Amino acid sequence: MAGNRHRQRRAWATAGRHGLLILFAVISLYPILVTWFTALRPAMQSQQDPFGLPWPPIWENVANAWVKGRFGDYLMNSVIIAIPTVIGVVVLSALAGYGIARFRFPGRALAFGAILLGLTIPFQSVMIPLYYQLLQMGLLGSYWAVILPGIAFGLPFGVFLMAAFFEDLPKELHEAARVDGCSELRIFWSVMLPLAKPAVSTLIVFQFMRTWNEFLMPLLYLQDEAKRPIPLGLMFFQGTYTRDIGLIAAGVTLATVPVIIVYLIFQRQFVRGLTAGAVK
Amino acid sequence: MANVVLEDVKKSFGTVDIIKGVDLDIASREFVVMVGPSGCGKSTLLRMIAGLEDTSSGTIRIGGEDVTEAEPAERGIAMVFQSYALYPHMTVAENMAFGLRVTGVPKAEIDRRLADAAQILQLGSYLDRRPAQLSGGQRQRVAIGRAIVRDPKVFLFDEPLSNLDAELRVHMRLELARLHQRLGATMIYVTHDQVEAMTLADKIVVLRAGQVMQVGRPLDVFDDPENLFVAGFIGSPKMNVLPAVVAAGDGRTVLIEGDEDMAVALPHLRGTLQPGREVRVGLRPQHLRLAGGGLLKIRPDVIEQLGDVGYLHGRTPGGAALVAQLTERLAAVPKKELRLAFDPGRAFLFDSNEQRLR
Structure with missing residues (x-):
């Protein structure tokens, strides 16, 4: 009897937990799904029945957004900005994080503190001086005007993440590699960096998302229409096609797809990176 | 194989003296066990011989050559760590061959040494596995294999059996004794376990607070201790x-x-x-x-x-x-x-x- 009651209680608890998780999943996914569904239905149909399923799916909105809305160009611009930014942040963060975690040198704490201070500086507080700086350097209006500040603003979190991860790796691995005859660079490249895959993946996903969705920086520093990335393009696109919900939804869908692809590629490592150090 | 000589070796961290002037003469092919309680400096001394810790003063010679300032890889040593320190992302074969690849040993020679070590340690069927797929004893054997393939002048062991369960520890202890007989190599072994010290050593070095208390053959140390510390530390139950x-x-x-x-x-x-x-x-x-x-x-x-x-x-x-x-x-x-x-x-x-x- 007691065993039955215990089993029943456990079943209810499991059902409750699952119910709660399903609720949160629905809350998170609902806006995304509605956008996707709207993108794949004629505008008329969406206005009459906003929550209907896109069956059969209509690809016209997506094609129109790509061609009329110039989303192909925006996407390419975003890629041109995002890839060097992500590479720059990952490479510099990994090297700096490794140095801070592994070596004891005078001023180490100060350097780390100064880098972390960057986490507290909002872009808005430096956007105007940075504008003049870029103007002076002759970079304003070029992709570099967004890439270089993007790297600078990505570094504090990147260095923090990588340093924390490298700090957790056993120091005996470093010593074993020294006994094996590795130089510091070889230890970093052949031993430490492969082990830091989860942290690198996490950083790639975070930085890619951040760069992909960056709005203010390109708005200020990239005034040439031909260089607009996705978020800017989306804003101008919305201004032009305010009435066509299907077309706007298609634009938003096109904007989100690369982020989802990047997340899916790095998903497994990303989760390991987030939970690294949680348990020994 | 080579002898190891320590001459008035000292190590300080800031104002704290960890190793307070150690003189030691380890003959070629000798199995020397450094034993002492936690914090006595035995691991630090081993790491100084390995070149993983700087020496504050004194001289370390391996095979007659002053290696006090030399990098670990230039000393002709190989080290087996307490935590094995295997590279988790490499297979057993890659782990064992890594040091040889780094130092540019030709592939044919790497393959030959790998096959020899795998045969000695019965690791042949595990060469393609990663460390996570091995048991504690197998990992320890890989760590020893990584040392063997380097064909070092001196093997250094830093409490290599501490992470194993009691039964496996006894088994590996015997394996190590056989390995020493087979290779005839100079081996320096650190432990806090006096049974390991007594059973493995040709010569025991008893350390306390960074100083050598006594050096001698295991039974000599047991039968004729120099002081109360050695008398109490060697022998179970305690004197x-x-x-x-x-x-x-x-x-x-x-x-x-x-x-x-x-x-x-x-x-x-x-x-x-x-x-x-x-x-x-x-x-x-x-x-x-x-x-x-x-x-x-x-x-x-x-x-x-x-x-x-x-x-x-x-x-x-x-x-x-x-x-x-x-x-x-x-x-x-x-x-x-x-x-x-x-x-x-x-x-x-x-x-x-x-x-x-x-």
Whole structure:
């Protein structure tokens, strides 16, 4: 009897937990799904029945957004900005994080503190001086005007993440590699960096998302229409096609797809990176 | 293979002296075990020999060459770490070959050495596995294999068996002894486990607080300890130490303190002692036996039966803790006082500075 009651209680608890998780999943996914569904239905149909399923799916909105809305160009611009930014942040963060975690040198704490201070500086507080700086350097209006500040603003979190991860790796691995005859660079490249895959993946996903969705920086520093990335393009696109919900939804869908692809590629490592150090 | 010589080697962290001037001569092909309690500096000393810790002063020579300032890879050593320190992202074969690849050894030579080491350590069927897919004992064998393929002048082991369970530890201990016989290599081994020290070593180095307390063959250290620390550290259960004073008379008789002083004549003493001098008598538990007419009284409180032997724990009437290793089987703690006898020739005498009196 007691065993039955215990089993029943456990079943209810499991059902409750699952119910709660399903609720949160629905809350998170609902806006995304509605956008996707709207993108794949004629505008008329969406206005009459906003929550209907896109069956059969209509690809016209997506094609129109790509061609009329110039989303192909925006996407390419975003890629041109995002890839060097992500590479720059990952490479510099990994090297700096490794140095801070592994070596004891005078001023180490100060350097780390100064880098972390960057986490507290909002872009808005430096956007105007940075504008003049870029103007002076002759970079304003070029992709570099967004890439270089993007790297600078990505570094504090990147260095923090990588340093924390490298700090957790056993120091005996470093010593074993020294006994094996590795130089510091070889230890970093052949031993430490492969082990830091989860942290690198996490950083790639975070930085890619951040760069992909960056709005203010390109708005200020990239005034040439031909260089607009996705978020800017989306804003101008919305201004032009305010009435066509299907077309706007298609634009938003096109904007989100690369982020989802990047997340899916790095998903497994990303989760390991987030939970690294949680348990020994 | 090569000899290792340490000359007045010191290591300080800031103002704290960790290694306080160690001189050591390790012959080629010798198996030397450095043993001591936690914090005595044995691992630091090993890491200094490996080149993983800087030496504050003194000289380290390997094969006659001064390597004090040399990088670890230039010393001709290979090290086996307590935590194995295998590269988790590499297979067993890659782990073992990594050091050779780094130093540019030709592939054919790498393959040959890998095959030899795999055969010695019976790792042939695990070469494609990653460390996470191996048991503790297999990982330890890979770590040893990684050392063997380097064909070093000196093997360094830093508590390599500490992470293994008791049964596997005994097994690996035997494997290491066989490996030493087979390779005939110079090996320096650090442990806090005196059984490992006694069974593996050609020579034991007992360390305490960064200083060498005694160097010698295992049985010499056991039978003839230089001081109370070595006497207490080597031997299990620990040596009994009883306070005593030198009796009036020939200077070779001591009175062990108790409710009635027990006079013990120590004719084997080379010199004579000042009557009234405070000393300590060391008696190994293995040298005590139950005897009705024995000199030592014990009030037993615990018996540990291990099967072939039992440990009788208790106190003397003077209050000193006492343990005797007995071959008799005692089912329960006797309610009464017992008497223990010993051969006075096997009693050790120490002065108030813990130094041996001979």
